[in-house]
Amino acid sequence: xxxxxRYWALKELFIPLLxxxxxxxxxxxxxxxxxxxSSNRVLKGLIMSHYYLGRYAKGVLPxxxxxxxxxxxxxxxxxxxxxxxxxxxxxxxxxxxxxGLCLVAEERGYSKDLCSYAKIDLGVFFSGRTPVGRLPxxxxxxxxxxxxxxxxxxxxxxSKEYSIPLIVFDTPFNYGPLRQEDLDYMLDQIEEIIEKLQxxxxxxxRMERLIKTMRLSKATCExxxxxxxxxxxxxxxxxxxxxxxxMLPIVSLRGLRSAHSYYQVLxxxxxQRVRDKVSPLSEERIRLLWDNIAIWYxxxxxSELMMRHKANLVGATYTNAWAETIVHMDPTRxxxxxxxxxxxxxxxxxxxxRLELIRKLATEFKVNGVIMHSARSxxxxxxxxxxxxxxxxxxxxxPCLILEGxxxxxxxxxxxxxxxxIEAFLESLI
Amino acid sequence: MKRVFGxxxxxxxxxxxxxxxxxxxxxxxxxxxxxxxxIHAAHEALERALSEARxxxxxxxxxxxxxxxxxxxxxxxxAVTEITCHALGAxxxxxxxxxxxDIGGQDSKAxxxxxxxxxxxxxxxxxxxxxxxxxxxxxxxxxxxxDMERMIQLALDAKEALEISSLCTVFAETEVVSMVAQGKxxxxxxxxxxxxxxxxxxxxxxxVGIKPDVVMTGGVAKNKAIVRLLEERxxxxxxxxxxxxxxxxxxxxxxxxxxxx
Numbered sequence: 001x002x003x004x005x006r007y008w009a010l011k012e013l014f015i016p017l018l019x020x021x022x023x024x025x026x027x028x029x030x031x032x033x034x035x036x037x038s039s040n041r042v043l044k045g046l047i048m049s050h051y052y053l054g055r056y057a058k059g060v061l062p063x064x065x066x067x068x069x070x071x072x073x074x075x076x077x078x079x080x081x082x083x084x085x086x087x088x089x090x091x092x093x094x095x096x097x098x099x100g101l102c103l104v105a106e107e108r109g110y111s112k113d114l115c116s117y118a119k120i121d122l123g124v125f126f127s128g129r130t131p132v133g134r135l136p137x138x139x140x141x142x143x144x145x146x147x148x149x150x151x152x153x154x155x156x157x158x159s160k161e162y163s164i165p166l167i168v169f170d171t172p173f174n175y176g177p178l179r180q181e182d183l184d185y186m187l188d189q190i191e192e193i194i195e196k197l198q199x200x201x202x203x204x205x206r207m208e209r210l211i212k213t214m215r216l217s218k219a220t221c222e223x224x225x226x227x228x229x230x231x232x233x234x235x236x237x238x239x240x241x242x243x244x245x246x247m248l249p250i251v252s253l254r255g256l257r258s259a260h261s262y263y264q265v266l267x268x269x270x271x272q273r274v275r276d277k278v279s280p281l282s283e284e285r286i287r288l289l290w291d292n293i294a295i296w297y298x299x300x301x302x303s304e305l306m307m308r309h310k311a312n313l314v315g316a317t318y319t320n321a322w323a324e325t326i327v328h329m330d331p332t333r334x335x336x337x338x339x340x341x342x343x344x345x346x347x348x349x350x351x352x353x354r355l356e357l358i359r360k361l362a363t364e365f366k367v368n369g370v371i372m373h374s375a376r377s378x379x380x381x382x383x384x385x386x387x388x389x390x391x392x393x394x395x396x397x398x399p400c401l402i403l404e405g406x407x408x409x410x411x412x413x414x415x416x417x418x419x420x421x422i423e424a425f426l427e428s429l430i
Numbered sequence: 431m432k433r434v435f436g437x438x439x440x441x442x443x444x445x446x447x448x449x450x451x452x453x454x455x456x457x458x459x460x461x462x463x464x465x466x467x468x469i470h471a472a473h474e475a476l477e478r479a480l481s482e483a484r485x486x487x488x489x490x491x492x493x494x495x496x497x498x499x500x501x502x503x504x505x506x507x508x509a510v511t512e513i514t515c516h517a518l519g520a521x522x523x524x525x526x527x528x529x530x531x532d533i534g535g536q537d538s539k540a541x542x543x544x545x546x547x548x549x550x551x552x553x554x555x556x557x558x559x560x561x562x563x564x565x566x567x568x569x570x571x572x573x574x575x576x577d578m579e580r581m582i583q584l585a586l587d588a589k590e591a592l593e594i595s596s597l598c599t600v601f602a603e604t605e606v607v608s609m610v611a612q613g614k615x616x617x618x619x620x621x622x623x624x625x626x627x628x629x630x631x632x633x634x635x636x637x638v639g640i641k642p643d644v645v646m647t648g649g650v651a652k653n654k655a656i657v658r659l660l661e662e663r664x665x666x667x668x669x670x671x672x673x674x675x676x677x678x679x680x681x682x683x684x685x686x687x688x689x690x691x
Contacts, residue, residue: 214602386637393552404557416498417537421555423511428550 437682439497519681562630588617
């Protein structure tokens with residue numbers, strides 16, 4: 001009872017105050033020569049309140065830990081408080097805690113070659129160290145293998161350690177167009193998942209709630225798409241590093257009102273910049289596309305390096321991943337929409353799809369070249385990049401650079417080598 | 431008054447300076463060890479180059495810095511990567527250059543060049559690993575107590591090459607030690623070591639595309655065994671410019687000349 005009163009008091013009284021305070025507070029030191037978005041302050045309040053409220057959610061709401069590609073909309077009607085370990089790992093990495101937390105997992109016998117999101121999460125589990133104070137213990141784990149196979153093994157470890165159930169949404173890989181039997185297989189799973197969620201949450205499933213969530217989720221993804229579209233302007237109103245840092249709501253708060261409201265604020269600011277032709281660069285001489293997950297611990301350095309060379313990363317296959325399957329979302333047919341939207345994502349699709357996607361984005365965003373981050377952690381995303389690069393260069397005359405690195409473990413990043421690679425690439429484009 | 435331009439290449443092992451005049455004639459070239467202070471090494475190499483050419487620093491119209499220490503020099507007018515500089519320096523001698531291999535003390539680079547536009551079209555650099563670089567051969571020479579010249583000659587004279595399977599410098603060292611202990615002929619071991627470098631850089635060359643003229647620069651281009659084995663592997667003539675270590679600094683000096691106009 002006390003827990004419930006405390007949770008609702010925090011949610012309804014303290015959190016709005018905190019968010020107002022954060023929005024009005026002066027931000028930290030901006031990047032050299034950069035033009036920070038004023039929405040950053042609103043975002044900071046949103047992230048803080050998400051993790052802060054999470055500390056007190058346990059016992060009041062059922063808590064689920066979810067993979068970035070799982071159909072979270074299914075959890076929303078049951079009122080789950082959702083935590084995204086991948087997102088949290090990225091947050092740890094941005095705070096330069098990645099290597100240290102990976103080491104904790106490695107000391108327990110987990111291989112160095114594992115994904116660093118997984119290693120960081122296990123490191124957090126074993127050490128209790130996190131920049132957000134405390135993560136709520138999960139009652140349920142929800143994973144989908146549409147992004148990789150690692151999540152299954154990672155979540156099985158969590159399931160064993162916490163002694164809690166793991167629900168897996170299995171999405172067959174698309175070697176070609178989506179097959180009817182695969183769709184049927186996924187629809188069967190969704191029905192089973194709903195039954196399990198009713199048991200775990202001890203709440204009845206109500207279809208109208210799912211439809212409402214789907215509407216909100218679709219609207220948020222559409223808003224996200226519009227935000228990405230503002231970057232097609234020359235000059236672009238922001239950098240991809242700004243967009244990367246605004247991904248938490250679309251990943252972690254998808255299907256919730258707060259994500260949609262936040263993106264209205266961000267969209268409005270970017271629209272104003274487009275209207276006033278405001279650019280974070282003194283001059284935008286080179287426009288580039290990014291492939292693969294961000295390098296979370298190098299955002300500031302890479303952003304400054306790009307700015308020094310009057311180059312701007314304006315689009316990314318990564319940020320696009322939360323907008324690319326909107327067409328399949330029909331809130332009136334929620335089950336089919338979820339199966340299609342979540343199984344047709346970039347990482348569950350063949351290389352030809354990847355190649356065509358990069359070509360399409362390169363044309364739409366009017367870029368001079370592509371930087372492909374070959375991420376040691378993310379094999380599904382990095383596999384095939386050398387072939388895609390070769391085809392883009394030879395057949396379509398689109399210069400590409402492959403940057404070896406890692407998403408969250410700074411020990412795998414060679415600073416000098418990559419600086420030379422990027423500068424030489426930019427020199428070849430001018 | 432003569433117009434003079436300078437290129438300074440601060441590498442991991444050595445610092446190189448080249449001075450040229452407006453007719454692109456090389457007035458002076460210097461190589462010294464970088465040591466622990468790249469800025470000091472750059473000043474020292476520049477002073478030596480100036481005294482060799484009987485010039486004063488004020489007479490230099492433009493300086494471009496390159497190499498790992500390119501951002502250290504406050505008196506340089508511009509910093510350009512060694513990839514671009516090596517390409518321009520090699521084009522100076524070989525205007526039909528299309529594929530360039532630069533093996534330095536700490537890294538190796540395969541660079542695709544379009545001779546028409548004189549631009550770098552594609553490049554690959556080695557990862558965070560010393561295998562396939564000059565350092566790899568140096569470590570082995572030190573281990574076997576051979577001087578470089580002798581090591582190269584023994585490798586050239588050997589008929590066969592023993593296979594060094596390890597990709598890692600440290601593990602390859604262990605492998606070589608065990609081969610020596612087994613009484614394997616030293617020439618064949620050394621030829622195998624040189625082949626290991628070629629095997630390491632070959633995929634990078636393949637990736638950027640191997641098209642004649644193929645040119646090799648960097649300190650390792652002075653190694654005749656490497657050049658011969660590379661020619662055998664590529665079945666192509668591999669050109670090596672005079673003073674291949676100075677190619678990056680020469681390219682930097684050429685950029686200094688072109689940007690000062």
